[in-house]
Amino acid sequence: MANVSTIGRGTVVRGSVRGDGDLDIQGRVEGSVVVEGELTIGESALIKSDVSARRVVVRGAVAGNVSADESVVLESGARVVGDLGAPQIGIRPGALLRGNVSTQVGGQGAGARPRAAAATARAARPKPVERPVAAAPKPAAKTDGLAAKTANGPRVEGNARKPPPPVVPSLKRGAKGALKRKGAR
Amino acid sequence: MAATVIGHGITIEGEVTSDEEVLVAGTVRGKLNVDGPVTIEAGAVVEADVGATSLSVGGTVTGNVNASDRVDLLAGGRLIGDVKAARLTIADGASFKGNVDMDV
Numbered sequence: 491m492a493n494v495s496t497i498g499r500g501t502v503v504r505g506s507v508r509g510d511g512d513l514d515i516q517g518r519v520e521g522s523v524v525v526e527g528e529l530t531i532g533e534s535a536l537i538k539s540d541v542s543a544r545r546v547v548v549r550g551a552v553a554g555n556v557s558a559d560e561s562v563v564l565e566s567g568a569r570v571v572g573d574l575g576a577p578q579i580g581i582r583p584g585a586l587l588r589g590n591v592s593t594q595v596g597g598q599g600a601g602a603r604p605r606a607a608a609a610t611a612r613a614a615r616p617k618p619v620e621r622p623v624a625a626a627p628k629p630a631a632k633t634d635g636l637a638a639k640t641a642n643g644p645r646v647e648g649n650a651r652k653p654p655p656p657v658v659p660s661l662k663r664g665a666k667g668a669l670k671r672k673g674a675r
Numbered sequence: 676m677a678a679t680v681i682g683h684g685i686t687i688e689g690e691v692t693s694d695e696e697v698l699v700a701g702t703v704r705g706k707l708n709v710d711g712p713v714t715i716e717a718g719a720v721v722e723a724d725v726g727a728t729s730l731s732v733g734g735t736v737t738g739n740v741n742a743s744d745r746v747d748l749l750a751g752g753r754l755i756g757d758v759k760a761a762r763l764t765i766a767d768g769a770s771f772k773g774n775v776d777m778d779v
Contacts, residue, residue: 495682498695505689505705511682521689 499534513543515550529558533567540572548585555589683718697727699734717751730760732769739773 494512497503501517512527515535522539523529529543535550546558548568556562558576566584573590581587677698681687685701694710702720707713713727719734729744732752740746742760750768759776 494680495685495701496678496680498678498693498697500695501679501691501693501697503687503689503691505687505691507685507687509682509685509701511684513682513685517679517693525685 497535499532531568546576677714681719691723715752717749724756 505521508524510526516532525543528545540554551569555572561578562576563580564585568585678695690706700716708726717733733749735753745762746760748765748769750766753770757774
């Protein structure tokens with residue numbers, strides 16, 4: 491009984507949790523979780539930290555990297571924002587994940603952290619780069635959009651350029667109908 | 676079985692807050708604040724200030740204890756720290772060093 495550890499629904503841990511047994515988390519943990527047995531993150535659990543164990547089963551929410559020596563399984567209802575690292579990874583339908591996934595053998599545990607650090611570094615670097623890029627394209631996109639609108643719109647306006655072809659068939663259709671009707675009448 | 680079980684071999688460093696029953700068989704360092712009963716089993720080590728409605732100590736506690744209801748220091752239990760509780764029992768064979776405030 492004492493070997494099966496549980497952090498209950500109404501329990502909040504701020505700090506590190508580590509141990510060599512199995513752990514079932516139903517409550518909240520803000521800190522690191524390192525277990526040498528099986529770690530189950532229940533439906534009502536909310537974990538704001540990196541998680542590491544031999545096997546990890548996630549049914550709840552994790553904001554942090556999840557790494558395991560054997561396997562990581564995200565069950566239906568799992569919400570993970572962070573990287574997954576384990577030799578075997580399962581993501582069931584209904585699980586949500588935002589992060590990198592790595593099944594590289596020997597890359598778990600120690601490997602996941604540098605990767606995560608690299609990922610955060612990558613994420614940190616591109617952001618300022620992306621912003622000006624994103625900022626530049628926006629007006630470009632707008633102008634493109636306007637250009638597209640003006641290009642598409644000119645069916646009526648820009649008779650001098652490409653637009654005429656669509657104008658003609660549309661007129662043809664109407665004209666044909668009108669002519670037919672007129673002709674019929 | 677208690678809602679929260681900190682099993683043998685599990686160590687928590689930091690603050691544990693709960694509104695349900697907590698059973699400690701492992702190690703807790705930092706703070707343990709529970710709005711419910713706390714059981715510290717034989718072999719458990721708690722180096723923390725403990726707040727609970729009732730506290731049962733069979734293991735080792737180092738830190739001040741504040742219980743709204745009662746504190747039971749069981750045989751083999753070891754408590755170093757001040758106790759503030761309405762009721763306190765110290766079993767034969769328990770170790771205790773600290774002040775007691777029973778709010779007289």
